[in-house]
Amino acid sequence: MEQQATDIIVATRAALMQASALAVQYSFSILGALVLLLLGWFLSRLMHRWALSGLSHVRGIDMTLAHFFANILRYAVLVLVFVTVLGQFGVQTASIIAALGAAGLAIGLALQGTLQNIAAGIMLLVLRPFRVGEYIETKEVSGTITEVGLFATELKSSDGLYRLAPNSTLWNTPVTNYSRERTRKHDLKVNIPSDRDIDDEIDRLLAIAREDPMIESVPPPKVYVDSLEESSAVLMLRYWVSTPKWFKTTREMNRRVRIAFGQQLTPNGPEPDAAPAE
Template identity: 85%
Template sequence: MEQQVNEAVVATRAALTQASAMAVQYSFSILGAVVLLLLGWFLSRILHGWALNGLKHVRGIDTTLAHFFANALRYAILILVFVTVLGQFGVQTASIIAALGAAGLAIGLALQGTLQNIAAGIMLLVLRPFRVGEYIQTKDVSGTITEVGLFATEMKTSDGLYLLAPNSTLWNTPVTNFSRERIRKHDLEVTVPGDRDIDDEMARLLAIAREDPMIESVPAPQVFVDSLSDSAATLKLRYWVSTPQWFKITRDMNRRVRIAFGQKVAGPEPDAAPAG
């Protein structure tokens, strides 16, 4: 009986010693985990601010893109700190990383269209084929850019309507930007009867363009015979104007030439009306 009591006492002491050792060990682990989490949180905030400020000073980096990269850096640090904390408690982090990778792959497959829009949004923000305030046209949409986001681009049509276009549709198609260049060309056609002197009519048409101070002198306006028949000749006036004033000046030139020649004039109407 006395032997059994002694064995129980020894076992109890051993259990208490082991429990004390485990308590001390896990206390330090818990304390270290808390400290590591706090340091990781502060470090992520500091690096987030540095990255954001640094990217904002990089030429060509959009504010939306700067926030995206800065947030990606912050969350990457937090995930790394969390995995490190789990390793403090003896958790096999390799399996966790593998699980996170598998989960990321599954989410990527499920959100394939969304991720495609994000990738297209990043490319649009980096390469900037268009900016806010510019008028663009694609095969499917046209309008003035009001905002370029990571998922979609907001536009305002020439009719004053709101248009939301997924970024993937704007990245995977040719885009015509009517506002990017400083000047734009306009061709204006006039039909002259065959009994008139073509040289005189060409000089008169060219004088109308040269008298307008809003028309660019370089490149200089040009007049040439575009087509010729027995009964008439088609003259074409080619001139360049400032892009923001293109729509107004071309409409005014159409009116002035019509009055001068007493007829309707032809010219390519813009698919995208105002360039500004």
């Protein structure tokens, strides 16, 4: 019995000495890991602020895109710090990096459509084919842009409806932007009976256009004979208007020409279902 008690005491002492050695050994690793985590946390926040501040001063960079890249930089620093901390405890970081890569590949394949929208959103924010407040039209959607995000773009239709379009649909299709250019052209056709003098009618149309202060003087309004019929001629009045005033000015010109000539105007093709803000 005495021999067994002695063996137990010796084994207990050995275990305590081994535990003490391990505690001393890993205490420095734990302390170093905590220091690395704190430094990494502050460094990631510092890099985030630095990247956000730098990108915000770059001309043409949207703030949504600036926040996106700043967050990517921040999380990249945090992942690097985490892998370094694991290395402090003897963990094989190469296998962790390989596992993270495999997980990233699996997630990428699972979220292929979402990543496609993100890539399209980045391209839309960088190239800016449209901005907030501009009216656009595509084959599938039309409306005024209210927000361009990384996943989707929000629009408001001319009749006040909310629309959400995935960025990939806007990036992979032709887009007509009715608000981008400073001025817009408008063609107005008028039927002139054959018994009237064409030159006099041309002068009348030009006078109406020149009297309107909203119509651009450069390039000046022009009138020409668009086509000839058996009993009439079709005159075309072409003028340019400031884009924000286009809708109001063209409607007012339709009214004034209708009153002056006392006849129905010739249709001039489809027009966008939008009234830009005055």
